[in-house]
Amino acid sequence: MRTGALFRSLTFYLLVAVILVWSLFPLYYAIVTSFTTGTALFVPQYYPASLDLANYADLFARTQIERSVFNSILVATATVGAALAMALLAAFAFARVSFRGRHLLLLTILATTMFPQVAILAGLYELFRFFNLYNTLWAVISSYFILLVPFTVWILTAYMRGLPREIEDVAIIDGAPPLTIVTRIFLPLIMPAMAATGLLAFIAAWNEFLFAFTFTLSEDMRTAPVAIALIWGYVYHDVPWGTIMAASVVVTLPTVLLVVVLQRKMVSGLTSGAVSG
Numbered sequence: 001m002r003t004g005a006l007f008r009s010l011t012f013y014l015l016v017a018v019i020l021v022w023s024l025f026p027l028y029y030a031i032v033t034s035f036t037t038g039t040a041l042f043v044p045q046y047y048p049a050s051l052d053l054a055n056y057a058d059l060f061a062r063t064q065i066e067r068s069v070f071n072s073i074l075v076a077t078a079t080v081g082a083a084l085a086m087a088l089l090a091a092f093a094f095a096r097v098s099f100r101g102r103h104l105l106l107l108t109i110l111a112t113t114m115f116p117q118v119a120i121l122a123g124l125y126e127l128f129r130f131f132n133l134y135n136t137l138w139a140v141i142s143s144y145f146i147l148l149v150p151f152t153v154w155i156l157t158a159y160m161r162g163l164p165r166e167i168e169d170v171a172i173i174d175g176a177p178p179l180t181i182v183t184r185i186f187l188p189l190i191m192p193a194m195a196a197t198g199l200l201a202f203i204a205a206w207n208e209f210l211f212a213f214t215f216t217l218s219e220d221m222r223t224a225p226v227a228i229a230l231i232w233g234y235v236y237h238d239v240p241w242g243t244i245m246a247a248s249v250v251v252t253l254p255t256v257l258l259v260v261v262l263q264r265k266m267v268s269g270l271t272s273g274a275v276s277g
Contacts, residue, residue: 027252034246055242056250062239064219065247068227073254075137075212075223076205079144080198087152088194092182094153095160096168106157113150117210120146128215139215140223144208148201159193160186199262206255224251 034055035048059065093099094106124143125134133139163186171181187194212223222230228247231239 030245030248030252033242034249036242037240055240055246058240058243059246059250062243063227063231063247065224065227065231065250067220068222068224069251069254071137071220071222072206072224072251075140075144076202078141079148079205080201082141082145083148083152083201084156084194084198086149087156087197088182088187088190090149090153091156091160092178092186094157095163106154109150109153112146117147121210121214124211125214134215135217135221137216137221140212140221143211143215144205147208147211148205151204152197152201155197156190156193159190163189195262199258202258203255227251 029046032045032048035050035052036045037052037054090109094102124139124146128134128139128142133142167185167189168181171185176184207225208223209225209229213226213229216222216226228244228251231244231247
């Protein structure tokens with residue numbers, strides 16, 4: 001019995017180690033390569049020989065990557081904030097208010113996520129051109145908002161359905177209006193879920209490429225994924241491989257730091273709806 005348990009334990013940890021290596025090695029190799037210059041780039045290295053910042057200096061000299069990272073932070077933060085605010089109110093309506101067509105409306109919101117981005121690309125392009133929003137961050141924020149609202153509404157609705165009805169009933173008896181119930185009672189209770197949903201939505205907005213590439217034109221309006229694609233592509237010529245890896249590290253670092261800071265809230269938010277009573 002002990003031998004079987006030990007074997008299962010070793011198999012489990014071996015599988016976890018393989019998954020971690022498979023997932024983290026590309027990022028680790030990008031970091032190592034970002035500190036490598038010259039002919040050393042063509043020699044496989046699994047640890048940096050020295051912390052040479054020449055690739056990072058070349059990156060900031062050739063491109064406006066810092067502006068692109070700032071644009072991504074601004075767009076993702078604004079989009080996630082607006083989407084969570086909308087989703088909080090919508091989740092309260094769908095989970096706690098009974099009205100005709102509630103389930104059909106919720107399914108309709110879910111159905112909007114079934115359309116591929118390219119299917120609505122032309123329509124959004126014409127709409128932004130009509131309202132003179134093309135090549136502005138407002139166009140990117142608006143398009144991301146369309147993508148994130150269905151996801152956030154569905155997640156928060158599921159969490160809000162798991163909250164006890166007695167809490168809401170007591171607040172109604174005390175005369176609390178619906179907005180007070182949402183902001184003063186339900187919001188603190190689902191804050192871990194808000195953090196987890198917001199983090200996942202932030203990562204989705206941070207990594208989005210198609211809308212950002214289509215609705216922006218000038219360099220000062222590009223987001224980080226678009227900037228990396230253009231560094232790799234046809235805008236910046238003769239960019240060394242080490243500089244490209246430095247750009248990848250710079251773009252990845254903000255999301256990694258955000259996950260590290262919010263990992264506890266994210267885990268508690270993802271598991272808070274697992275048990276209901």
